[in-house]
Amino acid sequence: MIKIQKEDFNSEEEINKIKKLYSNTGAVTSFVGYVRDYNNNNKVQSINLEVYERMAHKQFKKIISEAKSRWNLLDCLIIHRYGKLNVNSKIVLVTCFSEHRKDSFESCNFIMEFLKKDAPFWKNEFYNKENQWLTNFN
Amino acid sequence: MKIKYFAWIKEITSSEEEEINSSKIKNLDQLKFFIITKYPDLKKHLNKEILRFAVNQEYVVENIDLNMGDEIAVFPPVSGG
Numbered sequence: 001m002i003k004i005q006k007e008d009f010n011s012e013e014e015i016n017k018i019k020k021l022y023s024n025t026g027a028v029t030s031f032v033g034y035v036r037d038y039n040n041n042n043k044v045q046s047i048n049l050e051v052y053e054r055m056a057h058k059q060f061k062k063i064i065s066e067a068k069s070r071w072n073l074l075d076c077l078i079i080h081r082y083g084k085l086n087v088n089s090k091i092v093l094v095t096c097f098s099e100h101r102k103d104s105f106e107s108c109n110f111i112m113e114f115l116k117k118d119a120p121f122w123k124n125e126f127y128n129k130e131n132q133w134l135t136n137f138n
Numbered sequence: 139m140k141i142k143y144f145a146w147i148k149e150i151t152s153s154e155e156e157e158i159n160s161s162k163i164k165n166l167d168q169l170k171f172f173i174i175t176k177y178p179d180l181k182k183h184l185n186k187e188i189l190r191f192a193v194n195q196e197y198v199v200e201n202i203d204l205n206m207g208d209e210i211a212v213f214p215p216v217s218g219g
Contacts, residue, residue: 033219049218052144052211055195080218092219112219118197120211121218122145133146134217 001075002060004053006083008090014079015095022074025097029104031112033092035085039134042127044087051082052120063114067096071103076111080121139163139206141173144213147189150179159206166191167201169210180212188214 001018003009011032019025035047064076077095085091094111098104116136123134142155151173163169170191174181183189191198192211204210 050145051218052142052192052195052213054209055192055211058195116216116219118216119218120144120192120213120216122214123217124145133214135215136217136219 001077002057002064003077003079004051004056004060005079005081008081009079009093011090011093011095014077014093018075018077018095018097022097024099025074026099027101027104028095028097029101029108030093030095031108032090035087035089035091037087039125040132042125045126045128046084046086047126048084048124049082049091050122050124051080053082055120056080059114059119063111067107067110070110071096071098071107072100073098073103073107076107078111078115080115080119082121139204139208139210141169142209142211144211147180147183147212147214151177163204165201165203166193166198166210169204173212183214190215 015028019028037044060078067073067076074097079093081091094108096104096108125132125134139158140155141158143151148154163172170184174184190213193202193208
């Protein structure tokens with residue numbers, strides 16, 4: 001399942017909605033990304049996250065399909081927020097569901113690596129008096 | 139065809155998207171030439187290979203042919219997650 005939204009979400013509720021569809025789930029691995037309070041030696045006030053939504057949907061669909069072809073997965077969930085997000089807000093949730101832990105661990109990392117490198121989102125970070133567009137380096 | 143601009147690229151183009159109907163733009167290289175001519179401040183970013191291009195929501199690196207109904211996106215390296 002793919003969700004690209006402004007609103008916050010409850011990770012556990014979102015995970016349980018999918019988990020209850022598969023009684024053979026033995027392993028669930030999740031990554032949650034948050035807005036940090038310090039970056040580039042500056043105190044962060046908030047970020048504005050821009051998205052190319054149509055491309056993000058298409059690319060998420062492709063990467064989930066690729067992950068399912070590489071690992072034994074029951075399902076994958078990606079929720080990525082956009083818009084204005086304050087410090088401590090959730091940005092992203094990636095969750096992979098499988099029978100065994102290796103598949104969920106490795107696929108979750110694989111999806112996150114893709115997401116940091118290629119998913120069409122851009123952070124504009126706001127400090128006290130200035131702002132800066134960020135680039136992911138790792 | 140429609141061209142969409144994202145993040146700080148928009149600050150250079152002063153627009154989020156534009157429609158282009160030119161018989162001179164038949165491939166991605168010609169489109170790149172068009173945008174750096176119209177927005178000279180983009181040239182240095184193109185030369186440093188900072189700009190990313192997507193055609194119909196797929197990354198494109200090579201010089202592919204473009205069609206009238208295509209949606210082309212121009213953006214900087216991403217920073218999601």
